[in-house]
Amino acid sequence: xxxxxxxxxxxxxxxxxxxxxxxxxxxxxxxxxxxxxxxxxxxxxxxxxxxxxxxxxxxxxxxxxxxxxxxxxxxxxxxxxxxxxxxxxxxxxxxxxxxxxxxxxxxxxxxxxx
Amino acid sequence: xxxxxxxxxxxxxxxxxxxxxxxxxxxxxxxxxxxxxxxxxxxxxxxxxxxxxxxxxxxxxxxxxxxxxxxxxxxxxxxxxxxxxxxxxxxxxxxxxxxxxxxxxxxxxxx
Numbered sequence: 001x002x003x004x005x006x007x008x009x010x011x012x013x014x015x016x017x018x019x020x021x022x023x024x025x026x027x028x029x030x031x032x033x034x035x036x037x038x039x040x041x042x043x044x045x046x047x048x049x050x051x052x053x054x055x056x057x058x059x060x061x062x063x064x065x066x067x068x069x070x071x072x073x074x075x076x077x078x079x080x081x082x083x084x085x086x087x088x089x090x091x092x093x094x095x096x097x098x099x100x101x102x103x104x105x106x107x108x109x110x111x112x113x114x
Numbered sequence: 115x116x117x118x119x120x121x122x123x124x125x126x127x128x129x130x131x132x133x134x135x136x137x138x139x140x141x142x143x144x145x146x147x148x149x150x151x152x153x154x155x156x157x158x159x160x161x162x163x164x165x166x167x168x169x170x171x172x173x174x175x176x177x178x179x180x181x182x183x184x185x186x187x188x189x190x191x192x193x194x195x196x197x198x199x200x201x202x203x204x205x206x207x208x209x210x211x212x213x214x215x216x217x218x219x220x221x222x223x224x225x
Contacts, residue, residue, distance in 0.1 A: 042215030105156040
């Protein structure tokens, strides 16, 4: 079975641009979470979606938005990019959004903002 | 700010030595998860602990959840070079089932 997939793998943007990152969860998983990981830090939670509804939002500005589609895939959008948005963006899927939510991470999208 | 603290940040060991990383929260956690991230890779789920005082073992790895559910530890016995990576704890601090990750402990094993 395929794991979590993310696209693109790498991305280079300039300040002020916007970016869309994509994630396909493991088949059967209905919950998708997005994380930002800066070098030397742990993943920081951005959003969680379950059954196409937003279940949680981390401490990120409104420039960050996301959505989940009927097939449970998800997009993360970031507008008006800043240099500080350069990071590894990780998507994680899980069966549910409950306590037994073992998360399976994708390989990530490495975003560089110049 | 980060509500889940993890120490140490780095740990160098000789192959065969033991290794322990500690995770602490100022608030009671509903559960705690541990992940391993190899250099250049993505976090991989290791285990979840839910009950107060819970201890779980996976071969050479021992995970503990404190009685007060505010701290946790991961102990590796007789490290091997394959253990190299960063170990993260992730606690559910608000009962929202959304884990808050610690900063991680990077384990370097010298052969």
